[in-house]
Amino acid sequence: MTEITWSLVIHIISFLLFFLLFRKVFFQPLLEVLQRREEEVVALLEEAEEFREEAVELQNRCESELRQAREKTAQMLAQEEAKAEERYREIVAQARKQSEQTLAEAKEKIQEEKRQALQEFEGEAAQLARMMTEKVLQRNLDSEEQLVLEEMVRESVSDS
Numbered sequence: 798m799t800e801i802t803w804s805l806v807i808h809i810i811s812f813l814l815f816f817l818l819f820r821k822v823f824f825q826p827l828l829e830v831l832q833r834r835e836e837e838v839v840a841l842l843e844e845a846e847e848f849r850e851e852a853v854e855l856q857n858r859c860e861s862e863l864r865q866a867r868e869k870t871a872q873m874l875a876q877e878e879a880k881a882e883e884r885y886r887e888i889v890a891q892a893r894k895q896s897e898q899t900l901a902e903a904k905e906k907i908q909e910e911k912r913q914a915l916q917e918f919e920g921e922a923a924q925l926a927r928m929m930t931e932k933v934l935q936r937n938l939d940s941e942e943q944l945v946l947e948e949m950v951r952e953s954v955s956d957s
Contacts (some may be wrong), residue, residue, distance in 0.1 A: 923947040 927947055931937055938946065 919951050921945075923950045926950045 923946065926949075927938060927943055930946060
């Protein structure tokens with residue numbers, strides 16, 4: 798039994814030496830590699846999280862700037878539309894004023910031409926009436942009769 802025991806002790810010592818050697822040569826470097834690998838993965842995950850946070854922040858900032866740009870554009874568009882509407886009103890008002898002025902001038906001109914034509918007609922009618930009266934009476938009218946005749950012609954022309 799001592800043989801078995803020494804043999805067992807040698808096996809146990811051999812196993813322990815093999816285990817220590819194996820651990821030193823194989824397990825220790827493998828554990829170090831795995832530890833470094835885990836540290837690298839953790840660092841990469843942290844860096845990726847930082848990049849993701851930066852990307853979200855950048856996206857939010859871009860969306861905010863885009864929203865502000867759209868609001869500014871809408872505001873500018875509204876201002877330009879208001880200016881255009883105001884200019885349109887000014888042009889229409891100016892055109893109305895000008896057309897009313899032109900119409901008033903035309904009416905005034907028509908009234909003046911009508912008055913002149915009526916004066917010419919009255920003069921010619923008075924002259925024709927005098928000539929016809931002189932022919933019918935077979936004598937020349939004196940100035941008082943001519944004035945009465947001209948007044949009668951003017952009254953009849955005015956009534957028409």
